[in-house]
Amino acid sequence: MTTRVGVVTFPGSLDDRDAQRAVRLAGAEPVALWHRDKDLHQVDAVVLPGGFSYGDYLRCGAISRFSPVMDTIIEQAKLGMPVLGICNGFQVLCESHLLPGALTRNDSLHFICRDQKLRIENAETAWTRDYSAGQEITVPLKNGEGRFVADERVLDALEAEGRIVARYLDVNPNGSYRDIAGITNAAGNVVGLMPHPEHAVEELTGPTTEGLGFFTSVLKQLVNA
Amino acid sequence: MARVVVDVMLKPEILDPQGQAVQRALPRLGFTGIADVRQGKRFELELEGPVDDAALARIREAAETFLANTVIEDFTVRIEEDGK
Numbered sequence: 001m002t003t004r005v006g007v008v009t010f011p012g013s014l015d016d017r018d019a020q021r022a023v024r025l026a027g028a029e030p031v032a033l034w035h036r037d038k039d040l041h042q043v044d045a046v047v048l049p050g051g052f053s054y055g056d057y058l059r060c061g062a063i064s065r066f067s068p069v070m071d072t073i074i075e076q077a078k079l080g081m082p083v084l085g086i087c088n089g090f091q092v093l094c095e096s097h098l099l100p101g102a103l104t105r106n107d108s109l110h111f112i113c114r115d116q117k118l119r120i121e122n123a124e125t126a127w128t129r130d131y132s133a134g135q136e137i138t139v140p141l142k143n144g145e146g147r148f149v150a151d152e153r154v155l156d157a158l159e160a161e162g163r164i165v166a167r168y169l170d171v172n173p174n175g176s177y178r179d180i181a182g183i184t185n186a187a188g189n190v191v192g193l194m195p196h197p198e199h200a201v202e203e204l205t206g207p208t209t210e211g212l213g214f215f216t217s218v219l220k221q222l223v224n225a
Numbered sequence: 226m227a228r229v230v231v232d233v234m235l236k237p238e239i240l241d242p243q244g245q246a247v248q249r250a251l252p253r254l255g256f257t258g259i260a261d262v263r264q265g266k267r268f269e270l271e272l273e274g275p276v277d278d279a280a281l282a283r284i285r286e287a288a289e290t291f292l293a294n295t296v297i298e299d300f301t302v303r304i305e306e307d308g309k
Contacts, residue, residue, distance in 0.1 A: 101296060102297040104235075106242070107242050147240075150296070
């Protein structure tokens with residue numbers, strides 16, 4: 001049986017096609033999900049892609065979080081379904097309170113677009129088990145509001161519980177607290193990531209192919225489940 | 226028609242780079258003596274019915290769940306009287 005990974009398209013999503021492509025290259029079947037459709041069409045996992053859903057109106061991810069498809073995704077995520085939020089998807093996960101903290105305007109006020117080096121800190125989540133802890137990867141990063149903030153108590157808890165999935169190396173591009181590029185929930189099935197692994201899955205178009213591991217990880221997780 | 230205003234501001238401990246950029250620009254334009262600037266959002270809600278306790282409670286709920294992200298923002302709700 002082929003593993004089915006849903007990719008949600010919100011009005012204003014940009015990277016849904018690239019995420020679908022990454023899912024296919026990883027060996028799973030991508031399934032397009034529509035924001036107004038509550039039905040997840042029997043997918044085994046979901047990717048919330050990057051972009052500017054609802055034009056980033058109100059706050060990034062704030063309106064998408066209340067879309068019909070998110071009701072089902074939030075419910076299923078709480079039951080253990082793997083969910084990866086990339087960039088705007090990470091913002092949606094924070095607005096949904098599936099992940100703590102919030103993503104705010106970059107401290108430089110500039111939109112940053114660069115190939116970013118990361119260190120994988122937690123290689124035990126549903127989306128990172130094909131990496132090893134401490135592994136360094138380079139994937140594209142592109143955001144205007146990617147600065148992860150949370151209060152000290154939450155940051156200390158994330159550190160203590162090993163819930164920081166990836167940190168920025170060399171340069172902190174947006175002023176994220178404690179160089180945080182990605183975090184996970186306590187169960188390890190929900191991961192939010194500001195950089196874009198789906199843009200680093202093919203040599204022709206990516207700086208590396210080191211982003212593919214996120215998508216092969218979830219496949220392995222689901223096959224072994 | 227009754228109007229309720231919801232003001233949303235970043236919490237004091239959250240860096241406001243937009244406010245900082247505005248503050249830095251002010252002296253260049255000759256507006257001196259401004260020590261700090263914080264930028265927020267103002268929502269004007271026109272109600273169909275009267276502003277009673279029930280309506281205000283619903284607006285507070287909307288502000289709490291939707292208009293503000295209480296992880297990073299505080300909000301206030303106030304009634305704006307006619308003619309003001």
